[in-house]
Amino acid sequence: MTATHEFHVGQRVAPFVIESVEPDRIKTVAAILQDPTPTHLDPAVTRARGMGENLQTQGALNMTWFVEAAMRFAGGADRLVSFNVRFLDNVFAGERFECTGTVTAIDAGAARAELELMATANGRPVLGGTAVIKT
């Protein structure tokens, strides 16, 4: 029998928190991705667009934190089977990012657990989705 005792339905995914992201990190990510979007580079553009005073983080960066929350809960990179994330809102430099979730299903036969995850920036929902991990 496959052991699934480590996870149970309703179990909370430990929060993964980035207390604040610095603008220089967003610029480094822009360089790595070769992402020309100016709202990742120039706060004057975010201001002109009515998006506030701070740089916008990349979706790939937010998604990496979302994946990190699932991997930490699962117990490592090789425990992650899949994830699906919806981008609900922007995240900006200086904001507090938090991702948490709940175990919603256990498939003992397949040795899999499904997680529902939600991320916020300063309490505002920014990402939602699911992940499947090995039990």
Added chain:
Amino acid sequence: MSDYGHLAGHRFPGGTYTLPPWLSWLWADACKLEPDWRTAHQGLAYLVALRGAGVSIQDIFDLMDATADSGVVFGEFQVDYHGVLRPGTTYDCEAEVVEVERKSGRRAGVFDKLTFQVKVREEGSDDMTIVCTNSWIFPRAEGE
């Protein structure tokens, strides 16, 4: 109003992509995570898929007649993992547009949702490493 539905089935160049160890390390570091020289952060699936597809972000903007300042954002992203991504590994990639849907929303207005999929295998292997399905949102002015 332009219709980009004809792009369904459009194949990106694809090819091979070697994940540089320095880039893998720098990605984790830039994301305020703990870099690991042996295992890439699995969030790098996005970058591996994009590079492996043989296109840049600007190329995709161009395909959809969008510009860098037109407000393009991610819509949804899914990855199915059959293995982990490793620094220094070369991946064979094939990629195509799945669909382009014209939609509208009260908050977003009119937009096109481009969905493309990238299949990634370690070079020379028949076994899949990851499959990434990615949708981007292209805001459109009325009548565009």
